[in-house]
Amino acid sequence: MGDLISIAKTEQISPGSGFVAEVQDKSFAVFNLEGSYRVIDNTCLHRGGPLGDGDLAGEIVTCPWHGWEYNVKTGACTNNPAACVKTYEVIVDGSDIKIEV
Numbered sequence: 001m002g003d004l005i006s007i008a009k010t011e012q013i014s015p016g017s018g019f020v021a022e023v024q025d026k027s028f029a030v031f032n033l034e035g036s037y038r039v040i041d042n043t044c045l046h047r048g049g050p051l052g053d054g055d056l057a058g059e060i061v062t063c064p065w066h067g068w069e070y071n072v073k074t075g076a077c078t079n080n081p082a083a084c085v086k087t088y089e090v091i092v093d094g095s096d097i098k099i100e101v
């Protein structure tokens with residue numbers, strides 16, 4: 001098992017929205033799916049747009065730069081089936097959102 005790190009607080013992310021967490025020189029996109037938290041790499045595979053700043057509709061986030069779409073549960077890119085961003089196991093501990101790295 002890897003290390004657990006705290007990347008955000010639950011109160012920082014409203015339901016139906018995302019958040020960019022910069023931790024240990026890495027950038028994570030954290031999403032609140034109606035109280036269930038999901039974490040993927042923040043960097044869009046197209047040209048590096050910040051996925052945590054994208055609009056969330058259901059499970060799909062749209063990159064704010066050029067509109068590529070990703071499923072925040074699976075990391076799959078709907079525009080490019082060969083592309084997938086990394087997903088992380090999430091543990092909510094009180095108000096801390098933690099992931100295993």
Ligand code: FES
Nearest residue numbers: 044047049063066
């Ligand atoms: S950088 Fe994300 S769609 Fe272009």
